[in-house]
Amino acid sequence: MAERRLLPQEDDQGSLLSRLGTDSPKPRVKFGGMFCNIEGAFENKTLNFESYSPSSARRNPRGRVDDQRDNFSDTSSMSDFSSVSQTQTTPSCSSQGQTLVYPTGPSRSDKLIIKGGKIVNDDQSFYADIYIEDGTIKQIGENLIVPTGVKTVDAYGHIVIPGGIDVNTCLQAPHLGMTPADDFYHGTRAALAGGTTMIIDHAVPEPGASLLAAYDQWRDTADKRSCCDYSLHIDITRWHDGLFEELESLVKDKGVNSFLIFMAYKDKYQSSDTQIYEMFSAMRELGAIAQVHAENGDIIEEEQNKLLDLGITGPEGHVLSHPEEVETEAVYRAITIAKQANCPLYITKVMSKAAADVIAKARKKGMVIYGEPIAAGLGADGSHYWSKDWAKAAAFVMSPPLSPDTSTPDYLSSLLSCGDLQLTASAHCTFTTAQKAVGKDNFTLIPEGTNGIEERMSIVWDKAVATGKMDENDFVAVTSTNAAKIFNLYPRKGRIAVGSDADIVIWNTKETKVFSAKSHNLTVEVNIFEGMECRGYPVVVISQGRIVLEDGKLNVTEGSGRFIPRKAYPDFVFKRIKARGRMADARGVPRGNYDGPVHDVISMTKSVPATPTTRGPSCPGKTPVGPGRNLHQSGFTLSGTQMDDHIPRRTAQKIVAPPGGRSNITSLS
């Protein structure tokens, strides 16, 4: 612990990272597609040590101070980080120079050299050694010159990949007052055992509760318990206008750039289309990622009631009441709303073929949309819901449910391979059988969630790489790199490059491993992948520059996980959105005033009784309802010149200052 370094200080970030995005001729990522080469990636091979040394003169003067990225890490997140480090009882080690050598490290070496492995990034593979110090990758190349006393990790015959990033876990979110069986400690421990070195957990506030409070609560627990780096999504369980400020402060000050919106869980978390539109608009403005749990909650509730009436109370009722169509419909709707709001969209838990198809189609039409299949969806299907063993059937209960169509896992891994789906997560949220048994007489009460945090990487390897669907580079892309890009962690995470965090996995590609509840690192007594044999598993896992898994032994430290703040406007996602924001400017037609006869309606107040609904016409919809409308009428005739007044103002407003600032875009050209 003592040698843990303070990250946020710029000088500490490694010279590569700190310069990214500010260097005007070489701005950050210039790739055109997901799998294109990345500028600077090849430089690693022929190392120029001087250029990477922090005091080197190669560093260009920082011209642009207006870059948000810099502001973020410089100012606001600083306070955050210092607070983190204090809670972690880290002695002040504000190491200004990266070459600082710790004379006496603890028993565990903090300097490592990984030799002989094939380094696999999302864009290329090459043979090189990696030198790690202070939790970052310091050098990559052959015949590295390293100080003495460095521990050597042998990676011959294996591949060396960036540690996995699991972007969807629920290690803390309570269900009916029951906390998941695997909390941050057990969950992250299992994650590390499976080769995942970072998780992004969902903070779920109670509907109506403050998002900031939930954030603090999650931060508090995770800082104490987490064994690997983590970040947080915040779920928006009930939207109202006042939440915008909270979102803003979360995005700007707290390093959260993703929020989950629910289209299901009627009367609990569900948002209406109007609310979703408002949230999407807010998130586009803030540069945050809108994640959507896509299921039509209205239909689900009707189906649940119907099934319960039919006397179906077992776990099969869960999948019967959450048919695929309901997921597909919601995905389609979410995409439509996102298109209207010009907001990027991220669908969590793509569980069915039809839903995945909708996403793939939308991408082909140019939507900025990402789909996330999960370990359970890739490794299992929904036939188990009909198991005679209640406990087994209940273990699979999650929403959206696993598809009963047994060809689904194959299909999803194919889409993952071709890039139509982009990243994998686990949606790890485990409940013990006793907890699941709360719903033994009513499937709607079964707490939802499956395991998968530990198995995720192996399942992807086994189902996609070992079968020849994707190559090892794609494997890295879907397990870490794309996640890092979408959530703006790249290239700190998700890449093996000089300056990146030393979250590295040495992956055995040949041998197999069997999943079992007996051998897994979780507290739950059921593993939905029980007995499944998977090719490919981690041999060595290095998290924050320390070896946490070696020779099958886990060596984790509770509370060593750091919160990784994420900045708004990830380029991977928002560049296109910004450009479209400027293009999609609707214009009116300038015409002369209509001077023909106008039918007189003011006197025609209808004798229509007020609508019995209390659904007030909260919008200027086409509501030909008597008196209220007439107010508008008179208001409008007065403002006859309004059209001319508005046009200059609007265009100026929209184009001169697009959200996120034009400067960001101009600097690219």
Place this chain on the structure above:
Amino acid sequence: MSDCRRQWNREDELPVYLAKPISAGPNQRHKSHGMFSSVEGAYDSKTIDFDQYAVGRKGNRSSRSSSRERVVDGDFEAYEISGGTISSPGERDDGRQGVEITDQTEKECRFMLIQVGENLIVPGGVKVIEANGCKVIPGGIDVNTCLHKPYLGTPPVDDFYQGTKAALAGGTTMIIDHVTPQPGDSLLEAFEKWQEAADKKSCCDYSLHVDIPHWHEGVKEELEQLVQEKGMNSFQVYMAYKGLFQMTDSQLYEAFSFLKELGAVVLVHAENGDLIAQEQSKILGMGITGPEGHPLSRPEELEAEAVFRAITLGNRVNCPVYITKVMSKSAADTVTNARKKGSVVFGEPITASLATDGSHYWSKNWAKAAAYVTSPPLSPDPTTPDHLHSLLACGDLQVVGSGHCAYSTSQKAIGKDNFTLIPEGTNGVEERMGFVWDKAVAMGKMDENQFVAVTSTNAAKIFNLYPRKGRIAVGSDADIVIWDPDKIKTITTKAQQSALEYNIFEGMECRGGPVYVVSQGRIVFEEGKLQVQQGTGRFISRKPFPDIAYQRIKYRNKVMSKQGVSRGMYDGPVYDIPATPKYITPAPSAKTSPTTHQPPPIRNLHQSNFSLSGAQIDDNIPRRSGHRIVAPPGGRSNITSLG
């Protein structure tokens, strides 16, 4: 002749094949199982048994009561149409043929086709219409008109008289109009109001759809009454018009479930009202107030999304869905894809979407731009009409409506400073048949049989009017159009029958048009001259459970029953939690959206209302279910007899 007009409610006065389609025994009604398969009895008429048709003998339908005799009286008109090609879907007769239409002088004064064949022997005094070189087709059925839908209290300029006049001039001999009650109005009252207006004014046969403005428990009773007593079998629900007509998904689910039980066809106005409301306020906020704001605030994605959602709901409920006004390519494609996956869904493009596009919304002339305002809007994509015609030709879309709802420019000008106030609707009832011919048949996309299918037969089948309407067959109503495929006409306001002072198709040239139109056995349109009589239109009642929509549904109901897994009781440990209901809603009131809307106090009135009439439910169920399963319309025997 009006003295012997309709008393349609009494079943015994319906023609034999329409009377008691439910209770009658085997072999009644029609046996068609596909859209294009031939109909029993259709071929009979080709090899004519003269004896059977001879005057004074019994009708060819043995089931007709023997007392019925065909008397061709001098007072009534009798026509023979000779030399035309009869086009009906499923068959095509290229030989010289004649159709004789006479008045049936039974008490109910039905006008039907008596003979179809070659070299007909007809009594004297029959007027002969020469149809040489022309097609003889069943009169068109326009399933989507709004001739009595008031906007802010003012009726459209084309009322039932003007509208049906225009319909007849265009070759449409029957319309189905939308009854549009306001939220809170009684459906029954609205229905009666419409019926009264139409009875007084309509010049051609008509029927009605009833729009459900607001879903609540009380509506169910009225719906049941409308279906069972009033001869209604189609109801429209709205996914748009937030705060007014829009229903939430839950309400739609309930409505679909209920209407399915009644055997009605659910018409859906498919647009996402929530998003439209957002877009409208955004666009008004940007200062766009002209008609171009209308399509900008209703992009076609919102239509496609709602169509997709409606179909999903229909699939879940296992209920046929009919999408009114398919206006965009993406919506049409959604319908197409769903049909390919087996959904029972029908799509109806309208005249405007088939003949013109939405570029006119950007016209500099406000009045012109406003004339095009309808919902869903015309797609600005100029390739849309072509695409829709192609889908019609291949059967992916089934019915052509007109969406005729004509508001004068001064009425449209109510929204001159705010596009959301422009009353919606375009003309099209008169031009409908012509444009389908011009853009599809004359272009070689569609054959004349398919033309008949999309302009009348499919509509008649979906709304259970077949084979009384939508077919030229012995026993069918004498609604016949002599269609000249080469007649070229330029659409202009001056020549139109509609009372509108504009026509959105102004200046368009249209090939193909009616030469003669025979409605109820009388020539109403002859060589450009209309001879209509106000109030001659009869209300045509329709039975529930149209086969084309419901036969598949019935089988699916049987197959799709869900079963649980029988397992032993779970006897393991159970986590102890305080007994709380699953969904703890701390403050349901905080949600303002209709989707997550908790029933507000007013709703509870209905709620309690319903619980008071608890006995009623029990009363109804046996009646309804008996209706549905024991004797489905068309008869179960119908199915067995085929197997």
